[in-house]
Amino acid sequence: MKEETKSNKPQWGMVIDLDRCTGCEACVVACRVENNIPAVGPEEAAKGRSINWIRVERYVEGEYPDVKVKFMPVLCQHCEEAPCEPVCPVYATYRTDEGLNAQVYNRCVGTRYCANNCPYTVRFFNFFDPKWDAPLEKALNPEVSIRPRGVMEKCTFCIQRIRKGEEKAKDEEREVRDGDVVPACVQTCETKAMYFGNLADPTSEVSKLSKSNRAMRLLEDLGTKPRVIYLNKGD
């Protein structure tokens, strides 16, 4: 027995081509600026308190001198059957009809249970009040709310940009199409390794790429059905 969210709305998804990723971390910076993510400072970061909705994981393969470094940007996978959702006692995280894994800051009481049940470790907790060193506080994005101390947060697929794109399409009385919504990380990616779009639209770029024989999902055997698809050479 499964409950599925059926809707005619766009189903947002992302494709990341690992073969194009250089590990430059521009996406990490862009995300930080776009989403008002506080910088906790080096000491707190060393304790594991840093917040980065997207991170670039580095894996070194092989023995020296024949080594290969692999980069993998990891963000919230917006799983269709997310393990983080049902464990929340206050519905602070749930599945929207656009296929997003929503995090409602106002509802969150901070049990951190969702973070413990996330196999991708992409959920972040505000251990302290958020703060920015001057003059960074003047550069905050007015379209993104600041999360108070004690709540969980994570990648939203730049929900503010999704809303804007959808409004624009609505104003122009058409369906959303590629290019209407571009999250900050995708926009910044120098090597064009990231794609974002509507998976429900078979003509969209992400739809086509997701059917590629290079496509894979992280920890696929868990059955979480992520909405982030990775492309990797079929070796």
Added chain:
Amino acid sequence: MKDLQPNSNSETITADLLRPLSKPGLGWYTTVTISGLLVLLAAVALGYQFTKGLGVWGINRPVFWALDITNFVFWIGISHAGTLISAILRVTGAEWRRPVTRCAEAITVFALMIGALFPIIHLGRPQFFYWLVPYPNERGLWPNFRSPLAWDFFAINTYLLGSIIYLYLPLIPDLALLRDKSSGLFRRVYGALCLGWRGTQLQWDRLERAVRAMAVIIIPVAVSVHTIVSWDFAMTIRPMWHSTMFGPYFVAGAIFSGIAALILAMAVIRRVFHLENYLRPVHFNNLGLLLLTMSLIWFYFTFAEYLTSWYGNEPEEMAVFRSKVSGVYAPLFWGTVVCCFAIPAPLLAIKRFRTIKGTMVASVLVVIGMWFERFLIIVPTLTQPKFTFNWGSYTPTWVELSLTAGTFGYFVLLYSIFSRLFPIIAIWEYKEGLPLGEHGEQTVVGVPDAELESV
């Protein structure tokens, strides 16, 4: 076994058991002072945490839970001493239970109160803990009943309320006795609490029926509470948490640590209040045998759990397994095995050592071992998420350590105050057992019949 001669004079018993209420003695004041200081320390730590944020704890990403949940599981486990053991002894009609039941039931209530504090104070926004309560609200939201934390909320509250009632019911006749023996404000308070108890035979009959009914209801509730606590972990998809046997494993561990706490509490009460004639070696012997049984069961469960992980040889399970058995947590792990099994089991198995001192030593080790066992269930799994890139570590801060110390202080403080206000041994229940058997040492089944024969 050399045993002290129990008192059978009704007036002496009443006087002995009520003495702690009027003359608690120096030991009582010392205990209250020390435990009060620990509570004060924890209060300071808690205030600091509330003003600064949870960052003052050692928790981090990926170790989002640590000592908070360790203490939660540990104290909920200790709470299984009382109600469950007392209920099982009552239902099975074990006569030796009589001086033990109230000590045990009081442990349950206070340990539960402390355990239930942690899910509240560990929240990022503790001021909104009541959002877990199902009530119509302006946000139009109800709790998510699919969450194990919502199950926890219902289980713990049912158990707490049930345990308070189960402690209260057999207390009513003693409250009436206190009412009749006190004056002034105390008389009014005890009088209100005893609900106008007169001691008519109808009241006795109904009270004993109700206590029996409660004992039957409370046993499955107690089992469910620690099962649901274990499901907080077992419902996740984390290695060495996602285990079908976590329910019974936790319940067994809970009863195990609960009996140990009960033995310690009884040993202290015996000494502080000079109740050597009431809490006698036979009680420690019997509880020691129960503790031995639970030690064996604990070892069996632990072996089964670790064997399954080791044999399955899945990389993620093995990472956690290795960190516990041979990695950074190995000293704690093997220390736990020594504290919970290697020393207590032989100690309690040999009759010569199953004395008050012997059971006390075993109990201290078991309480320490079980605390670390809870820690080892929680932290090693959390430090090692699926992607090795995110592996972390955990070191507690003074805030968490103070809170932990404070829980022990708070428990002792609450227990001391309780024993000062109410008889810690049920007076009527103790007396009821007197004309029968050899003062509670023999099991007497069918009380009215046995009594008829002697008339």
Added chain:
Amino acid sequence: MDTEVRVLNNRHEAVAALQQLERDGVPKSAITVMSSEPLHLECEGPKTRIPLFGIIGGLLGAAFAILLTVWTSKRVGLVTGGMPIVSPWAFGIIVFELAALGAILMTLGRMVVEARLARRGRGSDYGKMVAEGKIVIEIDPGATKG
């Protein structure tokens, strides 16, 4: 006529006194025996309904839990983790807990009613004597006549 009170020292005397009262033709309903510990004498009064009320409480608790979980979940209607909105496996736990809670509360409530506790003006006049371990037998003349 005043209420007659007899004070006895132990169970043995009490049993003898009660047998004497029975021979004198005093109806059992007129006699109240008070003691500081249960005497396990034959007890007058209607049949107990505590177990029945416990079961009713359990059923009420379970019914309430089913209504609460199903109704509120449907009302909120949010999908989490692909689980059904109405998840019997999970809700069964709430049903169990509230059934137990209902049984506990009804048992307590029924016990208080049957034992005639928590009533106004029922303070014990013989408290001191009972507290000293005496057994008090109260014979109500009103009931004797009736």
